[in-house]
Amino acid sequence: MSGTSMTTRAWLLLLPLLAVMVAVIGWPLADTVGLSFTDAKLVGTAGNFVGIDNYVKTISGSNFQRSLITTAEFAIISVFAEMVLGVLAALLLNQQFYGRTVLRGLMILPWALPTVVNATLWRLIYNPEYGALNAALTQIGLLDAYRSWLGEPGTALASLIVADCWKNFPLVALIALAALQAVPRDITAASLVDGAGPFSRFRFVILPYLAGPLMVALVLRTIEAFKVFDIIWVMTRGGPANSTRTLSILVYQEAFSFQRAGSGASLALIVTLLVAVLAAAYAALVRKTAGSNA
Amino acid sequence: MxxxxxxxxxxxxxxxxxxxxxxxxxxxxxxxxxxxxxxxxxxxxxxxxxxxxxxxxxxxxxxxxxxxxxxxxxxxxxxxxxxxxxxxxxxxxxxxxxxxxxxxxxxxxxxxxxxxxxxxxxxxxxxxxxxxxxxxxxxxxxxxxxxxxxxxxxxxxxxxxxxxxxxxxxxxxxxxxxxxxxxxxxxxxxxxxxxxxxxxxxxxxxxxxxxxxxxxxxxxxxxxxxxxxxxxxVGSPPMNVLDGVATGEGLRLDGSDRLIALPVHFKNAVPSGKRVKIGIRPEALRLVEDDDRQPALKVAVEVVELTGPELVVTGRVGGQRVTACLPPRTKLAVGTTQAFAFDDDALHLFDAETELAFGR
Structure with missing residues (x-):
């Protein structure tokens, strides 16, 4: 068979899938792009063409800027904490001790929980009247009176970050543990004979093996954290006083609560673009990691 | 120290x-x-x-x-x-x-x-x-x-x-x-x-x-x-190990009626009637004319391989496999029976049960 007819055939075989992708991804995306240039409401009129008005207003608006900062705060702090906790947990679970297998299994649990369940659980823990956190802190004397952790702008975001870390550090731990097990035994043994202490061993021997997988985990978790919606929606709905209103919450409010479909679409596309940049970084990283292993 | x-x-x-x-x-x-x-x-x-x-x-x-x-x-x-x-x-x-x-x-x-x-x-x-x-x-x-x-x-x-x-x-x-x-x-x-x-x-x-x-x-x-x-x-090819029995007159290989004279240094070490393993290194064997003046194995030659520096000959003595390493230009036909001699010193004897060497 000639090269040309092979190519034709390949395209023919790909066509059904391409059609599905255009239908479920391409068309909604194109529709959203179209919508973002209008002043359409969620219900009622189709809206008028307003050019890049929505984008200009969105980017220059204080809501967007504040949400961007809140999102960045949430993503950077929670992902950093997850990485540190995850690596520490992996180092611990990589030691030989009795009950290790059970503990490894248990560690997955928070991550395996549905986010809504996790969020509800932490709402109970943070409850200002009967929450476990208040009880524990007052009993050990760190707190005089019960506080509304999720009800005060000063503590709401931090409380969310703790809940998100608890749920997501096991994923990092899992990836790190897999990487740790790929460290050749001989190299660890060689470093022992060479006299490397725990810190030198981590830095010179173990970290090089962890770096690649951890970078992948870092970018994946950053993308996830950047898009965060469900845990916040269940716990604070972006409040109090918009102190936990991340970009995804803002998009939701704009498009559905305030029913401004046009400007909501423009906002959604900006978020998509930001996430796409992170995704591109991820792709580049995976290529680099694959290349360095070859 | x-x-x-x-x-x-x-x-x-x-x-x-x-x-x-x-x-x-x-x-x-x-x-x-x-x-x-x-x-x-x-x-x-x-x-x-x-x-x-x-x-x-x-x-x-x-x-x-x-x-x-x-x-x-x-x-x-x-x-x-x-x-x-x-x-x-x-x-x-x-x-x-x-x-x-x-x-x-x-x-x-x-x-x-x-x-x-x-x-x-x-x-x-x-x-x-x-x-x-x-x-x-x-x-x-x-x-x-x-x-x-x-x-x-x-x-x-x-x-x-x-x-x-x-x-x-x-x-x-x-x-x-x-x-x-x-x-x-x-x-x-x-x-x-x-x-x-x-x-x-x-x-x-x-x-x-x-x-x-x-x-x-x-x-x-x-x-x-x-x-x-x-x-x-230790040794490549490995030492030939033949099953046999020590008799008053010498060593008799299983499946063969030929006697191998027991070297002098083993005379007191090996009791008569004892089952033994007889070890001879392949490189200790040399091709000789068949006569009874020296200890020799009569080997039916089955395979001859030239490795370059030596000729590796594999055959059988009374059903037991034997390998010999000979100089590379040795003329030898597959299917013939040849006599392979060895020095007394080259003979190793092991107790068939304990697998320990008999002292000399």
Missing amino acids: SALEIENIRKTYGAIETLKGIDISLDSGEFLVLLGSSGCGKSTLLNIIAGLAEASGGDVRIGGRSVLGVHPKDRDIAMVFQSYALYPNLSVRRNIGFGLEMRGVPTAEREKAVLETAKLLQIENLLDRKPGQLSGGQRQRVAIGRALVRKPQVFLFDEPLSNLDAKLRMEMRTELKRLHQMLGTTIVYVTHDQIEAMTLATRIAVMRNGRIEQLGTPEEVYDHPATLYVAGF
Whole structure:
């Protein structure tokens, strides 16, 4: 068979899938792009063409800027904490001790929980009247009176970050543990004979093996954290006083609560673009990691 | 003073005993090869000496000091691993100097030592490369350099040449021998390759099932194997082992009515009627005209293989397989029966039950 007819055939075989992708991804995306240039409401009129008005207003608006900062705060702090906790947990679970297998299994649990369940659980823990956190802190004397952790702008975001870390550090731990097990035994043994202490061993021997997988985990978790919606929606709905209103919450409010479909679409596309940049970084990283292993 | 003493070392994993009481004493400058097939416990023993595994009983002394419970870094040893175990993200220079760096040796001194070692191993042009940019042979040199640079009391080698191809393995073997002769270091070297053992060792410990079958110089192990296992393990092709029985008149091979005269030095050692294993090395056999003046095997020739330096002949004596290594230009036809003679000294006798060699 000639090269040309092979190519034709390949395209023919790909066509059904391409059609599905255009239908479920391409068309909604194109529709959203179209919508973002209008002043359409969620219900009622189709809206008028307003050019890049929505984008200009969105980017220059204080809501967007504040949400961007809140999102960045949430993503950077929670992902950093997850990485540190995850690596520490992996180092611990990589030691030989009795009950290790059970503990490894248990560690997955928070991550395996549905986010809504996790969020509800932490709402109970943070409850200002009967929450476990208040009880524990007052009993050990760190707190005089019960506080509304999720009800005060000063503590709401931090409380969310703790809940998100608890749920997501096991994923990092899992990836790190897999990487740790790929460290050749001989190299660890060689470093022992060479006299490397725990810190030198981590830095010179173990970290090089962890770096690649951890970078992948870092970018994946950053993308996830950047898009965060469900845990916040269940716990604070972006409040109090918009102190936990991340970009995804803002998009939701704009498009559905305030029913401004046009400007909501423009906002959604900006978020998509930001996430796409992170995704591109991820792709580049995976290529680099694959290349360095070859 | 002994550089290394191993006293009644035992190791158990649950109910399984992998080392059953090992005793070795090694003088300074000796090259000890622990030889055995996989699972014999040789690597476990090496790891115990290194401090990478704990002994279940017994003692290890390096330079007269018991090192049980002492951290590997404080044992005054260096180790070379089969997989080279180089740090992939560090340059060759830092790999070699890593042990010194971790011990806080000043940079200038370290640099000097690394350069000296690199020159010795002819890898000074590779110092700025990463291990990933080196060939297998170069990596092994770096791994050896990393051990040499620290000038420890004892060097431990764990099958260091097994990952190299045949040609490189021979080169590195010679290189190791040269280094040992030049530096006079004390070495414990684990391998399953009997040629490596024969060529490198000043002493060989042949191990099997957690025990030492024989501890001796290469000549002793080759010329006077203490057990049937050692006889079969050392030498290539392996020693011919024929079943037979000792009678008052001599040795009678199973399936053959021909008698082999019992060499004088065995006369009192082997009781009449005893079942024996008769060992003769392939290279000890030579083709002769058939007469009864000398001990000889009548072999029905089945296969003749020219390897280049020698002609390997395989055949049968009364149903038992025999191999002989002859000079390469020997004329020999498949299907004929030939007489192969051997000297009295070349005959080894083992008790068929205990598999121990009969004394001479």
